[in-house]
Amino acid sequence: MPRQVGKTTLVSEALKHRKMVLLNFDVPYDVSRFKAASVLPPADGMESLGSPEILVIDEAQRVPETARIVKDWYDSKLPVKFVLLGSSSLSLLSQSSESLTGRNHKILYATADDAGSFASGRLVPPGIYLADY
Numbered sequence: 414m415p416r417q418v419g420k421t422t423l424v425s426e427a428l429k430h431r432k433m434v435l436l437n438f439d440v441p442y443d444v445s446r447f448k449a450a451s452v453l454p455p456a457d458g459m460e461s462l463g464s465p466e467i468l469v470i471d472e473a474q475r476v477p478e479t480a481r482i483v484k485d486w487y488d489s490k491l492p493v494k495f496v497l498l499g500s501s502s503l504s505l506l507s508q509s510s511e512s513l514t515g516r517n518h519k520i521l522y523a524t525a526d527d528a529g530s531f532a533s534g535r536l537v538p539p540g541i542y543l544a545d546y
Contacts, residue, residue, distance in 0.1 A: 420498045421471050428496075434465035438475040451482040455489035465493055473497040 425435065436443040447470070450458035462468065473479045483495050 421469075424469055424496055424498060428467055428469070432464075432466040433469055434463050434467075435469045435471060436462075438470065438472040438479075444476055447476065447479075447482070451478070451485075455486050455491055458486065459491055459493055467494045467496060469496045469498065471498045474499040 421435075421437075425433075436447050438444050438447070446462065450461045452458075453461060459465070459468075470479060470483075479497065483497065486493070487495060
C-alpha cells in the first residue's frame with residue numbers, strides 16, 4: 414500500500430470511541446515502548462502500553478520482530494485486538510518465520526490510484542492487517 418493514503422487516519426477515526434493505543438514505528442519512542450513491552454509477560458506488556466482494547470501499530474514493517482511479538486501476544490489470549498498498518502512492505506510480515514497465518518484478516522484499502530491495478534488484474538498489496546478483529 415502506498416504511503417500517505419490515509420490508512421492511519423481511517424483507522425484512528427473508525428476507532429476513536431474505543432480504548433485504542435496507537436504506536437507509530439516512525440517514532441523511536443513508540444518503537445522503544447513496543448520493544449520494552451515485548452520482554453514483559455504478555456499481560457504486563459499490555460498494561461505497560463495502557464491496557465488497550467485495540468493496539469494499532471502503524472508502519473509495522475519497520476520493526477522486523479513485530480509479527481513474532483504480536484503472534485505471542487495474540488496466542489496468550491489477551492483481551493486485546495491488534496491492527497497492523499503499513500506500506501506495501503507490510504506484506505513481508507506474512508513471509509516472516511513467525512507469520513500470523515490463521516490469526517489475521519487482510520483488508521485492502523484501495524485508493525483512486527489503485528484502479529489501474531484492479532482493472533489489469535494485478536494484485537495490490539494489502540495495507541491493513543487485523544489480528545482477530
